[in-house]
Structures are given as C-alpha cells and as structure tokens.
Amino acid sequence: GAGAALAGKHVVITAGGTREPLDPVRFLGNRSSGKQGVALAHAALARGATVTLIAANLEVAPPTEVELRAVGSALELEVAVTAAAAVADVVIMAAAVADYRPVAARADKIKKDETGGTMLLELTRNPDILAGLARTKRSGQVLIGFAAETETDSVRLLELGREKMARKGCDFLVVNRVGWAEGFASDRNAITVLDHGGDIVCEASGSKLSVAGRILDLIT
Ligand code: C5P
Numbered sequence: 001g002a003g004a005a006l007a008g009k010h011v012v013i014t015a016g017g018t019r020e021p022l023d024p025v026r027f028l029g030n031r032s033s034g035k036q037g038v039a040l041a042h043a044a045l046a047r048g049a050t051v052t053l054i055a056a057n058l059e060v061a062p063p064t065e066v067e068l069r070a071v072g073s074a075l076e077l078e079v080a081v082t083a084a085a086a087v088a089d090v091v092i093m094a095a096a097v098a099d100y101r102p103v104a105a106r107a108d109k110i111k112k113d114e115t116g117g118t119m120l121l122e123l124t125r126n127p128d129i130l131a132g133l134a135r136t137k138r139s140g141q142v143l144i145g146f147a148a149e150t151e152t153d154s155v156r157l158l159e160l161g162r163e164k165m166a167r168k169g170c171d172f173l174v175v176n177r178v179g180w181a182e183g184f185a186s187d188r189n190a191i192t193v194l195d196h197g198g199d200i201v202c203e204a205s206g207s208k209l210s211v212a213g214r215i216l217d218l219i220t
Contacts, residue, residue: 005220007048012088013040014081014095016056017184018074021105022121027072031184032096034058036146036208040092041066043212047220052084056095074098074126085133085141090219092144093130093170096184101126134169142219145170148178162198171196172218193218 015037019027038060041053045065053066056077062068069084071077074097085091100123113119130145137143147164151157161175173194178184190205193215204214 004048006044006090006216009049009089010052010087011044011049011090011092012052012054012081012084013037013044013092014054014056014077014097015041015062016058017096018056018077018098019072020098020101020126021073022102023106023108023110025109028098028100028102029057030096030098032056033060033184034062034095035060035184035187036189036212037092037094038062039208039212040094040215042209043216044090047216049090052088054080054084054095056097074101074129078127078129078132081129081133082136085136086138088138088141090142090144091133092215093133094146094174096148097129098126100124128168130168130170142172143170144172144174144215144219147173147175148183149175150177150179152177158192158194158200161192161194165194165196165198169196172201172215174215191215 016034017030017032019029021027041051041063044051051066053062054069056071069080071080103122103124133143145168147161149160161173165173175192189208189211191211193202195201202214204211
C-alpha cells in the first residue's frame, strides 16, 4: 500500500485540456481526457494528501474527496492554479494547456462567409503558466510539469524534454509520447521523468494509476 507518505501535504493537480473560446458556441481545444491527472489525484489521496484538482473539461469523473475547481480556458486555469499554488506543497501541471488563444472571443456567433472557402483566425500566445509557477515557487514546494510530444525517436524525445525543462524550470518533468492512439485517450501511459538538471530519475509504463504512483514516489 501507499501508506500515508503525503499525510498533511497539500497537492494541487491540474488535469484535462483547456478550451479557448472563439465565440459563444465554439472553442479551440485538444484531446486531453484528464485521465492521467485524475489518476494522480486518486494516488495522492491514497497517500493521505489533501488534494485540490483544477479540472479543465474532464472526460472522466474526478474523485469525490478532492477540492474541485472547474476551469475552461488557459487564463482561467492560470488564475485558479496560481491561487491554489500559494498554499501548496506540491503542484502537478498535468493539464494540456493551449499555447495560443483567439485574440478576442467574439460576442456573437461567427457567421460563415458565403463568398470564400477559407477563413483566417488570429491567435495570441497564452502565458506559460508552469514557467510562471517556477519563478514564484515557495521554498520547499515541488513543481512537476508534463511534456507530451508526438516525437517517435526516443533520443530526440528526451532532447525535447531537456530543452523544455530548461525553459520551464520545474523540479521534475514527465515526458510522454502522445498521438492519435496513445497518451491522451488511453488508459495506459509510458513516461520518462527528468529532474531539474535533465537527468532521468524514473521510467515507468502501465496503467495511468500505476504511473501516477511512480511519479508521486519521486516526491516522498
Ligand atoms: O510547452 P508545453 O505546452 O509543451 O509544456 C507542457 C507543460 O507546460 C505542461 O505541464 C502544461 O501543463 C504546461 N503549460 C503551461 N502553460 C502553457 C502551456 C503549457 O503551464 N501555456
């Protein structure tokens, strides 16, 4: 059993995928199901932690024992996680956060142009929430990010992970492959975890719950 290795600890987990509004009825989204983040919440609860789950459009039910904060867009997620992180011992950014959002959400439903066959959308960068959390981290807080990549070459995948770690500055980065059939939708996952210096500290594959346990083992 996992025991109570995280008893008295406050763990904040973001899960799911953000939706960036285009107009009152449409959004730009991604295929994250929230399964890995929800598995992390289950695993943290099993270890005795108090868990805040910041849920962006989950496709799976979260555990009832968490403090749940539902968010839609990246900017909403940023507000919620920044507030929760101020009192957290551990922050895990498992959510797939949109890198860009429409410059402005239209007040009214966008009409199709009957004369043209194409349409241009102007996007603007979202803040890098994880990098921001790393800059304002409380001393002793453990910050974990994810790097979901479609790269099939495992050497190149690790390089991408190390580059991402350098940009983000978190304590651990969980690198995993995603694709049409793996990662987001699946009940299983395969991960490589890098520490702050880019060294491999864990390789695991299996159910998302077992992978969650291996990730939490790093902080306990
Ligand atoms: O840069 P990339 O999206 O690949 O980074 C993935 C990691 O950074 C994830 O932990 C994700 O939650 C986080 N992220 C973020 N803010 C963004 C984009 C991603 O915090 N705008």
